[in-house]
Amino acid sequence: EKVYVNGEIVSPENAKISVFDRGFLFGDGIYEVMVQLENGVFYKKAHLDRLQDNLKKIGIDYNVEEIDHQLQPLLKASDLTESSCLIYIQVTRGTAPRKHSYPKGIPASVMMYALPYSLPTVNPKHMKAILEPDFRWHRCDIKSISLLGNIMANEAAMSANSDEAALVRDGMISEGSHTNIFFVKNGTVITHPADKHILNGITRMIALKLCNDLDIPVIERPVAENEIEHMDEAFFTGTTTQVASIAQLGDHIFYNNDQVGDITKKLQESFAQLRKKDTAN
Numbered sequence: 001e002k003v004y005v006n007g008e009i010v011s012p013e014n015a016k017i018s019v020f021d022r023g024f025l026f027g028d029g030i031y032e033v034m035v036q037l038e039n040g041v042f043y044k045k046a047h048l049d050r051l052q053d054n055l056k057k058i059g060i061d062y063n064v065e066e067i068d069h070q071l072q073p074l075l076k077a078s079d080l081t082e083s084s085c086l087i088y089i090q091v092t093r094g095t096a097p098r099k100h101s102y103p104k105g106i107p108a109s110v111m112m113y114a115l116p117y118s119l120p121t122v123n124p125k126h127m128k129a130i131l132e133p134d135f136r137w138h139r140c141d142i143k144s145i146s147l148l149g150n151i152m153a154n155e156a157a158m159s160a161n162s163d164e165a166a167l168v169r170d171g172m173i174s175e176g177s178h179t180n181i182f183f184v185k186n187g188t189v190i191t192h193p194a195d196k197h198i199l200n201g202i203t204r205m206i207a208l209k210l211c212n213d214l215d216i217p218v219i220e221r222p223v224a225e226n227e228i229e230h231m232d233e234a235f236f237t238g239t240t241t242q243v244a245s246i247a248q249l250g251d252h253i254f255y256n257n258d259q260v261g262d263i264t265k266k267l268q269e270s271f272a273q274l275r276k277k278d279t280a281n
C-alpha cells in the first residue's frame with residue numbers, strides 16, 4: 001500500500017502530515033471517495049469536479065488536476081493499475097499556527113491512497129436502516145472531512161444491528177449517514193432535493209439520470225417520516241453502496257423476505273450496465 005502525500009508517493013509509515021494541519025485541528029478540508037471498476041475509475045470526472053467545486057466553496061485554492069495527474073502513478077506504485085480499488089482523496093487548507101481565520105498563502109495539504117476493493121455488480125444487501133435525528137449543520141452540501149454527525153448516526157445504526165441510519169430533520173428524511181435515500185410511490189421516484197441539507201451524491205445524480213433514461217418520473221422533494229409507511233419501495237445510493245434496496249426503515253417493513261421492488265431492481269440492473277461503459281470522462 002502506498003500513499004500520495006504533498007507531491008510524494010511513500011509507504012504509509014512515511015506518509016506524514018503536521019499536527020498543525022488545519023484538517024487535524026479544525027476538520028478544515030474536503031474529501032472524495034471513488035472506485036476503480038472493470039473499466040477504469042467510475043465517474044472520475046464527476047468526482048474530481050465535485051472536489052474542485054467543494055474546495056471553491058470553502059476557499060481552498062488548489063487545482064485538482066494535480067490529483068488527476070498523480071492518480072496513475074499512485075495506482076502503479078500500489079500495484080492496482082488493473083484492479084478494482086477504492087480511492088480516498090483528502091485536501092485540507094494546509095499547516096499554519098492555530099487561528100480560526102484562513103491563513104494566506106500556504107499550500108493545501110493533499111493526501112490520497114488506494115486499496116483493493118471489489119463491488120458486486122448488484123448490491124445484494126437488503127438494507128435495514130434506523131431513523132436518527134439529523135443534528136448536522138446547514139451546509140451538508142459540502143463534502144467536509146468533519147463527519148461527526150455522520151459517524152455518530154452510523155455508529156447508532158451499527159449498535160442497533162442495522163446497516164445504515166436515515167437522518168430526520170424537522171420531520172423530513174434528508175439522507176443516510178453516508179448515502180442518499182430514494183423512495184418509490186405509485187411508480188414515481190421521490191428524493192430530497194440537492195439543497196444545503198444533503199450531499200449531492202454522484203450516485204444520486206446517476207440514479208436520476210437512469211430514471212430519466214428509463215422514463216421513470218421523478219419528484220425531488222423531502223419525504224416526511226410519517227409518509228414512510230405509505231411508500232412502496234426505498235433504496236440508498238452511494239459510491240460503495242451503489243443502489244441498495246431497503247427492506248426495513250425504522251419500524252416500517254417493506255419486505256419480510258429477499259424481495260426487491262420493481263423500480264429498485266430496474267435501477268440496479270441499469271446501474272450494473274454502466275459499469276461496462278467508460279464513465280471516467
Ligand code: PLP
Pocket residue numbers: 033150175176177178179180198199200201202203204237238239240
Ligand atoms: N450523503 C452523504 C452524507 C455521504 O457521505 C455520501 C458519500 O460519502 C453520499 C451521500 C453519497 O455520495 P456519492 O454517491 O457521491 O458517494
